[in-house]
Amino acid sequence: xxxxxxxxxxxxxxxxxxxxxxxxxxxxxxxxxxxxxxxxxxxxxxxxxxxxxxxxxxxxxxxxxxxxxxxxxxxxxxxxxxxxxxxxxxxxxxxxxxxxxxxxxxxxxxxxxxxxxxxxxxxxxxxxxxxxxxxxxxxxxxxxxxxxxxxxxxxxxxxxxxxxxxxxxxxxxxxxxxxxxxxxxxxxxxxxxx
Numbered sequence: 143x144x145x146x147x148x149x150x151x152x153x154x155x156x157x158x159x160x161x162x163x164x165x166x167x168x169x170x171x172x173x174x175x176x177x178x179x180x181x182x183x184x185x186x187x188x189x190x191x192x193x194x195x196x197x198x199x200x201x202x203x204x205x206x207x208x209x210x211x212x213x214x215x216x217x218x219x220x221x222x223x224x225x226x227x228x229x230x231x232x233x234x235x236x237x238x239x240x241x242x243x244x245x246x247x248x249x250x251x252x253x254x255x256x257x258x259x260x261x262x263x264x265x266x267x268x269x270x271x272x273x274x275x276x277x278x279x280x281x282x283x284x285x286x287x288x289x290x291x292x293x294x295x296x297x298x299x300x301x302x303x304x305x306x307x308x309x310x311x312x313x314x315x316x317x318x319x320x321x322x323x324x325x326x327x328x329x330x331x332x333x334x335x336x
Contacts, residue, residue: 147204147229148172152195152221166197166253166281170307174251174279174329175201181331183277186248191240191267196222196233198251203231210234212243240270250275254282265293272299272334281309284326294332302331 153165175198178184184207190199193211195218203209203226211233213219219235226233254267264282271278272294282290284306294301309327 145172145204147231148175148197148201151197151200152225154195154218154221165195167309168197170281170309170329171197171201174198174281175205177331178202178249178251178277178279179205181277183249183279187246188249188251189243189245189247189275191243191250191252191271192254193222193235194218194253196226196235198253199233199235200226200229200231202251203233207249210236210245210247212236212238212240214239240267243270243274245274247275249277249279251279252281254280268293269297272297272332272336276334278330278332278334280330280332281327282330284328287328290328290330294330298335300333300335302333304331305329 148171149168151168175184184202184205186208188202188207188209190196190202190209190211193199193213196211199209199211199222211222213222213235214237216237219237223235250271252267252271255263264286268280271280291301306326306328309325
């Protein structure tokens, strides 16, 4: 894997608070890609839901996966498109709300909104991923663990593994008062039982 392409991948130029646009830290993306690849989850079709500037999609594409990135924000999608074109990565970028995705995938990779600005927004991402994919790799705040476990079970899914880690959020929004903030987060590997 050409990690240089991943490590140089772009961040948001003007993040939108209402969409909770925080780029997934590159080291976290690297770990997700490494784990998903080791289990064979990047060998076929992969979707990055709410892809933002495309870090997870870019990481999967570097491994040779057939990747589609879905994003509702055209500005963020344009950043992803420009970078992937420059780096000659074959990624299909789609400007679409995740609720409208119907295509099936082997694997979904995502760092959905945590639901801080729009409570419950993480639910629609989880629900859609369980409908369209066999394997889901997703990041959520540690404090929502009980909700995530219950929601996954209620929607025909099974949590295979859960890794806790520190998610660094850099100052990027008008309401941020510190240069950075550390949040406890969990990376879940979920299997859809549908």
